[in-house]
Amino acid sequence: MASGERKIATSSLGLALAGISLCLAFSGCGYHVAGKSSALPKEVHVIAVPTLENKTTSYRLEQRLTAATVHEFLAETSYRVVSRPEDGDAVLKGTIVSLEAVPLLFDTTTGRATTMLVTVKCEVTLTERANEKVLYHTDNFMFRNQYEISTNVNDPVSVRNFFEEQDPALDRLAKDFAVRLVAAVTENY
Numbered sequence: 477m478a479s480g481e482r483k484i485a486t487s488s489l490g491l492a493l494a495g496i497s498l499c500l501a502f503s504g505c506g507y508h509v510a511g512k513s514s515a516l517p518k519e520v521h522v523i524a525v526p527t528l529e530n531k532t533t534s535y536r537l538e539q540r541l542t543a544a545t546v547h548e549f550l551a552e553t554s555y556r557v558v559s560r561p562e563d564g565d566a567v568l569k570g571t572i573v574s575l576e577a578v579p580l581l582f583d584t585t586t587g588r589a590t591t592m593l594v595t596v597k598c599e600v601t602l603t604e605r606a607n608e609k610v611l612y613h614t615d616n617f618m619f620r621n622q623y624e625i626s627t628n629v630n631d632p633v634s635v636r637n638f639f640e641e642q643d644p645a646l647d648r649l650a651k652d653f654a655v656r657l658v659a660a661v662t663e664n665y
Contacts, residue, residue, distance in 0.1 A: 514553065515664040516566065516611060517604065522556045523549060524564025524605075528598070529571040537646075538572055541596075544650035548658040566611060568661060570600040580622055594649055595620045602661050612661045619653045 525546050530538035545568075549557045561567040574597045579589035596619045602612040623645050 514662045516602075516662055519606070520555070520565045520604065520611075522558055522564045522566075523602075524558050524561045524567045525549065526559055526561055526567070526569065528569075531571060531573055532575045534575050537575060540646055540650040541572065541653055544647075544654035545657055548651075548654035552655075552658060553662060561605070564605060566602055566604050568600070568602045570598050570617075570657075573597045573599060589625060591622050591624050593620065593622055596649070596653055598657075600657065600661070612664055614660075617657065617660065619656055621649070621652050623648065 525542060527542045528538040528545075546557050546559075549555055558564050561569075574595070576595045577592045578595075579591075580593040581591035582588065583590050598617040598619075599615045600612065600617045601610060603610050625645065
């Protein structure tokens with residue numbers, strides 16, 4: 477084996493060992509797929525999710541976000557979900573404080589918005605019912621996402637008609653919101 481070949485072989489072996497070391501180091505560091513673990517106490521098996529309070533002017537927003545949150549808990553966790561607080565081991569209460577949709581991208585020909593940036597701000601608290609211990613709390617749960625909008629509507633886009641005219645957009649918003657909320661609550665982000 478020539479000197480150059482030995483250097484390449486040694487270099488390749490070093491890289492392989494470094495890669496294996498990194499894999500072993502990260503495998504025990506607590507990394508996991510978001511939404512697939514829980515930081516909640518083992519005594520919590522049933523989570524009560526009463527309807528969120530809605531302090532915005534968006535009609536039935538609280539119903540959509542609550543329904544999506546319940547669905548997400550049932551689909552992605554092992555918790556049972558009930559609506560009455562007295563029936564749960566823990567109670568998730570929330571208030572939708574604000575909802576804002578602002579134009580983000582525009583059609584250069586018409587000048588109309590084609591993409592909206594939607595922001596939902598909530599206050600959220602998860603409390604263990606037996607001892608009133610707060611398991612998760614934030615006054616500033618922020619959810620932001622971009623949504624494309626139909627460009628064939630003749631009315632100018634506003635927060636109000638964006639949500640009232642586009643049920644699919646609101647459904648996507650509710651699902652995306654619920655995914656983030658359930659992950660935050662169960663993993664205590």
